[in-house]
Amino acid sequence: MRLLAAQDRLAAFRGGFPAVPLSARRIAGLLDAPGCVRRQVVDAACVPIDDLAALVGCPPAGQSPFALARARQFERLVTDNDMGPLLRLVRELLGLPVTAAREKDLSASQVSMQFRRSDTAFRAELTRRYVREMLDGDDRAVNLLRSPILELAIGGVPMPVEPDAVAYAATGPLHPVEIRSFPCVDGFAEPGQVSAAARQTAVQVLATRELVVRLGHDPQRVSTHGLLVLPENFSLNATGEILDVAPQARRLRRYLDDFPRLDALARHVPEGVELPHPRQPGTGEPSREAAAQAADALAVLPSRFTDGCVGCPLFAFCRAEANAVGSVARLGSLAANVCGDVSTVEQALALAHGERTPVTAAESAVAAELGRAATALALATR
């Protein structure tokens, strides 16, 4: 299948949903669901996954409005006026000289005021221009680029990515900057949140590297040492930490290299299967038929239910499906791996109790393993 035809097939699958650019968070989330064609198709088709999840009855996974408001407030405090708090951290932690205080804001509102257009493609073009100046060692290059638009190729198609900021000092490497609003109390932040931030920073490292390569420079000029900006203790004062995201970047690179090409993905989408319009034209409410159509369209795509799926917005949908067919995946990845190609709990139990004769070599292995486990259990509970 040609790439163009594949894109058409995926666009047709998107149906009534608008195409949205993938966030760094969503790309990083791909790492949690390796090999899940369902998630890959939904992402490659740029379907707004949260809306889709809500339509098929998943509980909303978004953050609380209070947390979002606090995050916005903190980001404003760090980047308002002259980005002073950010400048201080960049000087202290990334070692930028005092003279490196040149700033440019490429956020959508600022760009639309100055250029009367702020579409993603245009902002990406501006980003290219400023990053080229940085790489060429131009005296007039900016040192802090706020809200640039970078592109990361997924399945052969570039997806826009928007990091919080990119910091750069003459002759030094480019550093990604990530601003998050979970607190750093006494120098310690919650590890789970930090690792999520590290994965998102890795997305930005890779996207910046792609741009650097396209401009004809060495990708190693983008450092994997990102600056993570957090509120200090329980205040809104900014503090920062250097985060080496090299392992995350390597892992993500490997994953993206293995990401099926668009034409391979499109083959999983049968002709005529498409998502419904998310909202009814009259009422603005999703209808029951639309929900059923969306569920049918998703059910066609093979999924891979694993331990990492909890972070996916479609988690509740896939879990219900795994429950309904009695899949061994519901017992966790560890148990599912032991069961090999025996896919349902019912079959596995039948094999374990010898009620079913194993046919293939794999089934015999599973039967032997489960049989031993059943004996052990019987001995232990006698």
Add this chain to the structure above:
Amino acid sequence: MTDSEISEVLARVAALQGELQQAYEARDAAAAERLLAELSVAERRRNRLLQRAMAGDAPRYDVTLPVRERVAQVLNLLGRPAGVSLICDVASARFGEPLAPTRLASLRRDEHRSWSTAHQPGGPQRTAARPVYVVPALTYDRMAPVRGLLALSSWPLELRIVAPASHRVDMLHIIDRLAAEAAANPRSSWVKDVERLLWRLARTVPDAIERARGLNLPLIRKAVAAELAQLADADAAERQAAAERARAQLDDEQQLFGARFTIARKKAAGERA
């Protein structure tokens, strides 16, 4: 409003209260209801007249300056282009009057409209021109208005144009101005608020604050001067060059409110023609 009016209304209230007493004793519900309504009207009139009489020469309504005047007041103090959030912070710290950022949203457009009306060619409105307008700061490369960064039209073009390093340079100047203002008025009521704001802003300047010793205004000014020494010259040169270009290329209106060149799409324009 005279004294006779007040005594008249006082007598009327007393009379009505007497009648109400009688109606109550006679258990006349309908009359009592009517009297209560009349009484409340008379009492309101009494209150209004008395308040006016007692207030004397004091102004009858709160005098708060219009938003644009207050923004101009703050910008006059700061002396450099400032962001909306900083203007609001300074307004409440130095002048004790909180200014909601949302009220500044339409200010730039209103000022532009007002300037255009006053400077219409051939119009008699020249006299309507204000001495100073709140204008947006302009970018140094395209002379486009910068979102959320305000300046005064009376400043030279070199100050109203911002180059990439100007954000920092201007902030340093502003910190210096605020520190000077606080140092000059150590006994004023607002000095604590301004110092609190300074504490937040000066933290970003290397060696400006010694945590153990507390706020030290001369130290802040010294640290600011040290950082400015490294940044100011290059920035001033860049702004100077941009201002010269702007004077050569732009008309009065564009020099104040910014040029908004659209992206030239020669090919598309040619096709349309």
